[in-house]
Amino acid sequence: MALRRIGDILIEAGVITEDQLKDALSKQEKNERIGETLSRLEYATEMQILKALEDSTGVQRVGLANFTIDEHVLTMIDEAFCRRHVIMPLRIEDKRLMFATADPLDFVVIEELRILTGLRPKAFSAPKNEIISQIEKYYGFTRTLEALGAKQSVVKETEIEEDTDDDTPMVKLVNQILTSAVFQRASDIHIDPLDDKVLIRYRVDGVLDIVKEFPIKIHNQMISRIKVMSGMDITETRIPQDG
Structure with missing residues (x-):
C-alpha cells in the first residue's frame, strides 16, 4: 500500500506519469523500493522524490553532513537494522526518537522502531547516500574501536x-x-x-x-x-x- 501511495504522490506532484508508475511497478526488483526503481529507470531523481514526499507529508529534510549525532542512541539500534532499512538514528528529544530515512512513508519501519526502543519515532528525510555514509561513519568507528580493544596491549x-x-x-x-x-x-x-x-x-x-x-x-x-x-x-x- 505504501508503494502505491508514494506513486500517487509523485503523480499528483507532476514528477512522474501514470504510465511511468505502471512501468516501474512491473520492473521493480525484489526488495527494491519503488523510489529506487523510478530512479534506476530515470523517471525521477532521488531529490525530486524526497521533495514531493516532504511537500505531501510535512516531513522535514535533515542535512546529515554537518549533523552531530547523539552516539548514545546508536546503542539502541544496531548497524544491521540501519543498513537493512536505510535509516540513521539521530537523537532523542522528549521521549521521541528522531531518525533519518530515505522513505518517510515506510510505516512498518516506524512501528518496528517504536517496539524496539519504546520511544515514539519521528522521521526526517535524507538522501540514501548520506544515510549510508553516516552509518559507515558512526557504526564503523564503533566496530574499529571494538577491534582495537581486543588488540590494544599487544x-x-x-x-x-x-x-x-x-x-x-x-x-x-x-x-x-x-x-x-x-x-x-x-x-x-x-x-x-x-x-x-x-x-x-x-x-x-x-x-x-x-x-x-x-x-x-x-x-x-x-x-x-x-x-x-x-x-x-x-x-x-x-x-x-x-x-
Whole structure:
C-alpha cells in the first residue's frame, strides 16, 4: 500500500506519469523500493522524490553532513537494522526518537522502531547516500574501536612501522578519521589528548568542532600511524616534524 501511495504522490506532484508508475511497478526488483526503481529507470531523481514526499507529508529534510549525532542512541539500534532499512538514528528529544530515512512513508519501519526502543519515532528525510555514509561513519568507528580493544596491549609503537595492512584496526581507524573529514569538507583535523580521552576536532567553514572522542590509550598508536603515513620518524617525539 505504501508503494502505491508514494506513486500517487509523485503523480499528483507532476514528477512522474501514470504510465511511468505502471512501468516501474512491473520492473521493480525484489526488495527494491519503488523510489529506487523510478530512479534506476530515470523517471525521477532521488531529490525530486524526497521533495514531493516532504511537500505531501510535512516531513522535514535533515542535512546529515554537518549533523552531530547523539552516539548514545546508536546503542539502541544496531548497524544491521540501519543498513537493512536505510535509516540513521539521530537523537532523542522528549521521549521521541528522531531518525533519518530515505522513505518517510515506510510505516512498518516506524512501528518496528517504536517496539524496539519504546520511544515514539519521528522521521526526517535524507538522501540514501548520506544515510549510508553516516552509518559507515558512526557504526564503523564503533566496530574499529571494538577491534582495537581486543588488540590494544599487544602492539608497541615501534611495531606500527611494519603494520601496513589495510585491514588492521588502527589503519582502519585513521582512514575513517581522514575519510570523514574529507566528507565533511574539513580544512583541518585536530587530535587533542586529554587526561582520559582523545578529542578529534574538524574545522569546517572556520568553526572547530569536536566530532569524536576516543580512549586515551589509543593516542600513541594513532599518532604513530599518522607518522608512518606521512613518512615521519615515529621514534622522534620531542620536536615538530613535517610530513
